[in-house]
Amino acid sequence: MSTAEWAEAAVADHAADGERVIGSEHRGREQQVLDRIDKARRRKARVREERITLAHGAGGKATHTLIEAVFLEAFRNPLLERMEDQAVFTVDGVNGAGGNGAGARLAFTTDSYVVSPLFFPGGDIGELAVNGTVNDLAMSGARPLHLSAGFILEEGLPVADLQRIVASMAAAATAAGVDIVTGDTKVVERGKADGCFINTAGIGVLERDVTLGADRVRPGDVVLVSGPIGDHGVTIMLARGELDISSDITSDTAPLAGLVDTLLSATDGVRCLRDATRGGVATILNEVAVASDVAVVVDEAAVPMRTEVRGASEILGIDPLYVACEGRMIAIVDGAQAEAALAALRSHPLGAGAAIIGEVKADPPTLVLLRTEFGGTRIVDMLIGDPLPRIC
Amino acid sequence: MRFVDEFRDAAKARALAAQIAALCEPGRQYKFMEVCGGHTHTIYKHGLEDYLPETVTLVHGPGCPVCVMPMGRVDDAIHIAEQPDVILTTFGDMMRVPGGRGSFLDSNAAGTDIRMVYSPLDSLKIARQNPDKRVVFMAIGFETTAPSTAMTVLRAAAEKIENFSIFCNHVTIIPAIKAILNSPDLRLDGFIGPGHVSTVIGCRPYDFIAREYGKPLVCAGFEPLDILQSVYQLMIQLSEGRSEVENQYSRVVPWDGNPRALKVIGEVMELRPYFEWRGLGFISHSALKVRDAYAAFDAEKIFDLPGVRVADPKACQCGEVLKGVLKPWECKVFGTACTPETPIGTCMVSSEGACAAYYNFGRFSRDRVREATSIEITPAPVAGR
Amino acid sequence: MCLGIPGEVVEILVDRTDLAMVDVSGVKRAINIGLLDKDEVGPGDWILIHVGFALSKIDEEEAKAALEFLEGIGEAYEEEMQALLDSRIE
Numbered sequence: 002m003s004t005a006e007w008a009e010a011a012v013a014d015h016a017a018d019g020e021r022v023i024g025s026e027h028r029g030r031e032q033q034v035l036d037r038i039d040k041a042r043r044r045k046a047r048v049r050e051e052r053i054t055l056a057h058g059a060g061g062k063a064t065h066t067l068i069e070a071v072f073l074e075a076f077r078n079p080l081l082e083r084m085e086d087q088a089v090f091t092v093d094g095v096n097g098a099g100g101n102g103a104g105a106r107l108a109f110t111t112d113s114y115v116v117s118p119l120f121f122p123g124g125d126i127g128e129l130a131v132n133g134t135v136n137d138l139a140m141s142g143a144r145p146l147h148l149s150a151g152f153i154l155e156e157g158l159p160v161a162d163l164q165r166i167v168a169s170m171a172a173a174a175t176a177a178g179v180d181i182v183t184g185d186t187k188v189v190e191r192g193k194a195d196g197c198f199i200n201t202a203g204i205g206v207l208e209r210d211v212t213l214g215a216d217r218v219r220p221g222d223v224v225l226v227s228g229p230i231g232d233h234g235v236t237i238m239l240a241r242g243e244l245d246i247s248s249d250i251t252s253d254t255a256p257l258a259g260l261v262d263t264l265l266s267a268t269d270g271v272r273c274l275r276d277a278t279r280g281g282v283a284t285i286l287n288e289v290a291v292a293s294d295v296a297v298v299v300d301e302a303a304v305p306m307r308t309e310v311r312g313a314s315e316i317l318g319i320d321p322l323y324v325a326c327e328g329r330m331i332a333i334v335d336g337a338q339a340e341a342a343l344a345a346l347r348s349h350p351l352g353a354g355a356a357i358i359g360e361v362k363a364d365p366p367t368l369v370l371l372r373t374e375f376g377g378t379r380i381v382d383m384l385i386g387d388p389l390p391r392i393c
Numbered sequence: 394m395r396f397v398d399e400f401r402d403a404a405k406a407r408a409l410a411a412q413i414a415a416l417c418e419p420g421r422q423y424k425f426m427e428v429c430g431g432h433t434h435t436i437y438k439h440g441l442e443d444y445l446p447e448t449v450t451l452v453h454g455p456g457c458p459v460c461v462m463p464m465g466r467v468d469d470a471i472h473i474a475e476q477p478d479v480i481l482t483t484f485g486d487m488m489r490v491p492g493g494r495g496s497f498l499d500s501n502a503a504g505t506d507i508r509m510v511y512s513p514l515d516s517l518k519i520a521r522q523n524p525d526k527r528v529v530f531m532a533i534g535f536e537t538t539a540p541s542t543a544m545t546v547l548r549a550a551a552e553k554i555e556n557f558s559i560f561c562n563h564v565t566i567i568p569a570i571k572a573i574l575n576s577p578d579l580r581l582d583g584f585i586g587p588g589h590v591s592t593v594i595g596c597r598p599y600d601f602i603a604r605e606y607g608k609p610l611v612c613a614g615f616e617p618l619d620i621l622q623s624v625y626q627l628m629i630q631l632s633e634g635r636s637e638v639e640n641q642y643s644r645v646v647p648w649d650g651n652p653r654a655l656k657v658i659g660e661v662m663e664l665r666p667y668f669e670w671r672g673l674g675f676i677s678h679s680a681l682k683v684r685d686a687y688a689a690f691d692a693e694k695i696f697d698l699p700g701v702r703v704a705d706p707k708a709c710q711c712g713e714v715l716k717g718v719l720k721p722w723e724c725k726v727f728g729t730a731c732t733p734e735t736p737i738g739t740c741m742v743s744s745e746g747a748c749a750a751y752y753n754f755g756r757f758s759r760d761r762v763r764e765a766t767s768i769e770i771t772p773a774p775v776a777g778r
Numbered sequence: 779m780c781l782g783i784p785g786e787v788v789e790i791l792v793d794r795t796d797l798a799m800v801d802v803s804g805v806k807r808a809i810n811i812g813l814l815d816k817d818e819v820g821p822g823d824w825i826l827i828h829v830g831f832a833l834s835k836i837d838e839e840e841a842k843a844a845l846e847f848l849e850g851i852g853e854a855y856e857e858e859m860q861a862l863l864d865s866r867i868e
Binding site for chain 2: 812826828837845
Binding site: 239244245246247307308309311312313315316 | 781785802806
């Protein structure tokens with residue numbers, strides 16, 4: 002009979018860390034255990050696997066661990082440490098928006114698109130590639146300006162497909178008010194790229210005097226979502242064709258810069274904006290709870306969702322809070338400005354389905370809690386594993 | 394959603410909770426075991442324990458077929474997947490279950506082709522579409538799922554699909570419940586009985602629990618109100634000194650089960666003399682294997698399996714958690730070495746496992762959360778009622 | 779693994795009578811109804827779906843009875859609470 006070496010090593014590893022239950026006799030045993038767990042969760046990130054697995058690309062815990070333990074470790078610098086969807090920095094000596102020689106505040110981001118299938122109801126990889134990067138810029142309050150587009154094409158990809166994708170990108174860019182100003186093309190042998198992979202990088206300018214971030218959230222703030230969740234992820238899942246499920250849902254991919262602009266014009270109480278892609282709404286709220294050391298409490302009944310998304314999720318046993326969107330954002334706003342923010346979102350076509358879904362409290366910090374429709378409570382942790390690979 | 398939403402009504406839940414509280418005898422503790430992994434999941438997902446009085450505890454049993462899968466069987470499956478031209482298919486829950494050498498996800502990273510399917514029929518479809526590959530379906534689940542696997546094998550036989558086989562790991566629920574009842578560490582007042590397993594086997598197989606062991610059992614549905622109503626029915630039985638089998642889930646569970654489903658299982662499969670259950674040890678006549686008549690579809694006959702037994706790490710206390718003796722947080726490695734991201738034992742891996750459910754859904758200080766979410770909890774039992 | 783959800787039968791497929799197109803909240807999938815008595819299943823019926831198969835037909839009478847029981851408990855509770863509140867008013 003053999004033993005599982007990896008398991009013995011994991012147990013020894015934690016014991017070696019000298020984790021002991023510290024606590025006065027007055028704290029119940031269960032509370033002591035919970036404290037110990039809390040400590041374990043705050044440990045420095047480390048990648049345990051020997052090889053990259055699909056979980057590392059899911060946008061959940063494994064992705065975050067990989068980023069912290071590998072990329073952040075190697076590249077560490079103050080801009081990267083903020084770990085927002087984009088980097089915001091000032092370039093001195095360049096004519097800024099103010100025109101008085103003050104530095105221009107720029108936003109810079111990149112994203113790669115590996116979605117399968119390439120074409121799906123409501124869009125295609127090209128449209129995603131433009132909107133996704135435009136949105137990452139918009140989440141900082143920046144006005145998106147220019148994109149780059151790098152293509153990795155698989156030998157054998159029909160040129161007609163490429164033309165279709167590129168036409169989508171052109172249309173999406175026009176709709177978003179940006180242009181694609183530089184790019185690159187590589188071709189790899191059959192079997193090495195699954196049709197087409199696209200990377201887009203984007204530059205935007207912050208003309209408003211705002212600083213948004215996941216670390217700027219405070220107790221008393223309110224959480225809003227700009228529309229029904231889960232459309233994109235479910236669309237892709239069904240479009241894969243393996244599940245033999247048919248429905249009318251389409252991807253919600255959309256450029257959000259206009260919606261952001263409307264919101265920021267209506268209120269100065271916005272703390273943080275995030276577009277809900279891989280990992281879904283739950284992942285963003287967890288990132289915020291950790292970055293700002295607060296509790297985020299969500300009202301399950303208030304979260305907007307199409308009935309078909311609900312139906313598909315029930316059949317497959319997945320939680321819609323973790324399903325990707327591509328045209329929805331979470332806005333966390335000063336409580337006093339909640340109604341103004343909601344009205345602003347709803348006044349814009351892309352925010353018609355906006356809703357207030359929760360609030361921020363001081364305690365218990367770093368946790369996201371859900372008030373269930375039923376009236377009980379549960380924790381919504383960050384995504385583990387990968388229910389839906391290659392969503393975006 | 395019809396037949397779902399009506400059974401999630403919070404107002405009715407409060408009413409049921411008050412009735413349950415009213416039935417509590419002062420000074421008495423009540424312990425009910427829910428056997429089904431699906432029930433564990435519902436209880437935590439909806440925060441049901443907030444509705445029960447403190448003297449009523451729900452204990453989680455071994456009704457999670459993923460949780461009781463021994464690591465050696467996972468290794469056997471990976472061995473199959475490593476053979477040339479094999480596509481292994483299984484339900485999503487199995488992808489991250491760690492065997493002695495890692496999980497299916499890890500194995501794919503090293504080059505195997507292991508895919509998630511929603512239904513065994515999807516696996517058959519993959520076999521049809523890939524005639525040059527050998528497609529194996531790793532069948533897991535209790536009697537709920539066995540008929541579907543059996544039907545798929547019959548379909549494969551009818552269509553003469555030669556590149557399809559199953560790696561059968563179906564287990565049966567009654568021996569597991571017997572193992573719990575015979576366990577000396579556990580004192581239970583009753584059972585929240587399996588729901589969907591009962592649509593296949595019916596409610597009669599549970600008679601012995603009420604008759605010989607004197608414990609009431611109520612077959613329960615999976616919505617929050619189903620579970621609360623079942624607890625209520627158990628409390629009524631106890632207060633009236635009865636121990637009987639009742640069917641709360643009567644809208645779905647026929648008292649006599651599904652004869653067609655039972656027949657189809659019997660046609661394709663038969664009981665193994667014994668099978669290893671992780672955490673519970675070897676249990677006789679507790680699992681199914683493919684009959685000789687369908688040997689062409691039996692992966693255990695087609696592939697040469699190592700069949701190595703892998704011991705649980707010494708620190709793993711899954712067995713006690715599965716039997717309901719320990720609460721998840723009482724396990725020494727809970728939340729530190731063993732987390733949903735890095736599971737050591739199976740109670741943590743499956744979303745229906747007691748430890749995963751507690752970690753994901755219940756791991757918090759009730760008082761602090763009550764503060765944060767301003768939940769109004771059931772009023773405490775009023776004295777004198 | 780216990781995952782079973784209710785769905786409404788839309789139609790029995792013509793070329794494969796062991797398959798039915800079933801609707802769950804606007805999402806449709808072909809479900810194998812071979813485990814049920816074919817004569818008992820038709821459009822408008824509700825079935826319990828598990829991994830692509832129908833395990834059982836939902837008995838609407840029993841469902842109604844279950845809901846009525848819950849309704850009854852709910853009402854009794856409301857009445858008691860009301861009585862409690864009323865009795866507090868001096």
